[in-house]
Structure formats: C-alpha cells, structure tokens
Amino acid sequence: MCQHQPPCPSADSADREAAHPVAHHPEQGWSLLCNGVVLFDDTGELLPDGQIIAPHKPLDTHEVTTAA
Template identity: 55%
Template sequence: MCRPPAAEAADRDTAVVVSRRSEQGWALLCNGVLLCDDTGKLLPEGRALPLLRPVPASVAS
C-alpha cells in the first residue's frame, strides 16, 4: 500500500482524491489538502497556497 505524500511536501497534489464536488469546484485529497479550482489550495493546518497558473508566452516576454 502506498503512503500519500505529506501535505507539506512539494508533491502534495499527487495524493488520491477522496471526495470531489466538481459543481462547487473543489476536491479533498487523502492527505487533507483541499484543492480549489479557482483559488488554489488549503492545507490541513489552515495555510492557503495560491493557484499557480502558467504565464502565457506573450505576457512573459
């Protein structure tokens, strides 16, 4: 059996989804991380991480 990555680990998003509400835009991972489609992540201790979106090449240059 695989152990999920810790909520503090860099690969936290690879944990298994245990609950998803697509119509509300969120998913709960088995490590306690709440992924939000529009605002980022909420870690189990309450710390929020912003959503990281790639910057289009036309904006980056």
C-alpha cells in the same frame, strides 16, 4: 491519514497534489485529498493547518483562431 500503498505525499510535501481524492465536488470547484488538502479547481489549496496556497498553475485557455 492516508491508507494507500505506497502512501500518498503528505500535506507539507512539494507533490501534495498527487494524493488520492477522497471527496470530489466539481459543481462546487473543490476536492479533498487523502492528505487533508483541499484542492480548488483554480489550483489554489487549503492545507490542513489552515495555510492558503494561492493558485499557481495556468488554467487551460482555448485560443480562438480566425481565418485570414
């Protein structure tokens, strides 16, 4: 599927999220990578074979500090 040189990681490799996006829909919260993985903004993934990968990275949180 990937035409990049060097080729992007396959959907079953540990670094699959490093593949190039071919469709990006931030308003809907997902991107399609060239290896067929659908990557969601919450870091969940849907693999081409239908396997679901649960969110696995902490989301950026903004700490609020107050003056004492």
